[in-house]
Amino acid sequence: MQTMQTDVGQIKRVLLKHAKDAFRDDEQIDREWKALNFLARPDRSNAIVEYDAFCDLLSKLGVELEFLPASADTTLDSLYPRDNAVVTDNGIILCTMGKANRQTEPEHQRQHYITRGSKVLGSVTAPGSVEGGDVTWLRNNVLAVANGYRTNAQGIAQLRELTAASVSDFIEVPLPHFRGPSDVFHLMSIISPVADDLAVVYSPLMPVPFRNYLLDSGYRLVEVPEQEYDSQGCNVLAVAPGVCVAVEGNPITKKRLLDAGAEVHTFSGKDICEKGCGGPTCLTRPLERER
Structure with missing residues (x-):
């Protein structure tokens, strides 16, 4: 059965932005990386090598790849297209970004969807903000949405209305201050669903009511x-x-996933993931999944 209201179903088709197009040249990298709060300056050549290997891995796992084009009015952060949209069975919901220098990105996705004939259900509009990294589907058709520095109460209210006809429950998850408003911190910084009964979590930053909800819902938690x-x-x-799919260099988490019965494929992500604080979920906007 095809459904987009899952973050664990088989991915059939995914939207990406290649590192060669997000990181257009060294001048752009020099100009932007500090302002965007990257942890270190990305190396463009190595980023392209890493990204090609990431794409090869997805292809080998049966995923069809689509790519956004290069665009002069987007930043290095456009490497992470998940944040620009939320996908439902009734259509795609475009986001308004909480990070000011990412405001142009959703429009580029809109143009891509129009070209491909994909249905756009609606948009979150300012002063509301929602970023896709703050939204995840849980088992039983539940949509969990963070309230934090990137996704605000007005945006959550709009998203709740846009999804009212298609979700069984809508959970709001308050995020901690942690490293402050300039940090890259989303709901999916503390949870990645892996199966309907399994999720990778970072419990020290997880609100107790949300963690208890996961346990009460039957999730086994792989602790990072x-x-x-x-x-x-x-x-x-x-x-x-x-x-x-996970970034190399996290052997304890990988072993815990394997012990929980998961199959784990890793790739090198020093320049495309770690420096920009965005892992494989951030790099991808799945457009079709199957249960």
Whole structure:
């Protein structure tokens, strides 16, 4: 059965933006990386090599790849297209970005969807803001949405209305201050669903009521250790139930996933993931999934 209201179903088609198009040249990287709060300056050549390997891995796992084109009015952050849209069975909802220098990105996705004939259900509009990294589908058709620095109460109210006809429950998750409003911190910084009964989590930053909800709903939690949090240990992409893609360099999290019965495929992400604080879920906007 085809449904987009899952973050663990088999991905059939995904939208990406290649590193060669997001990181257009070294001058752009020099100009933007500090202002965007990257942890270090990305190396464009290595980013392209890493991204090609990431694409090869997705293709081998049966995923059809679509690419957004290069655009002069987007930043290095456009490498992470998940944040620009939320996908439902009734159509695509375009976001308004909470990060000011990412405001142009959703319009580029809109143009892509129009060209491909995909249905756009609606948009979150200012002063509301929603970023796709703050939204995840849980088992039983539940939509969890963060209230934090990137997604605000007005945006949540709009998203609730846009999805009212298609969700069984809508959960609002308040996020902690953590490193402040300039940090890249989303709901999916602390949870990545891997199967309908399995999720990777970073519990030290997880609100107790939300963590208890997951446990009460039957989830087994794979705990990310503190030393693997900044290296994107919690950012894991399910390409099918129990089959996931993760960044290399998080051996404890990987072993815990394997012990939980998951299949884990890793790739090098020093320049495309760790420096920009965006793992494989951030790099991808799945457009079709199957249960």
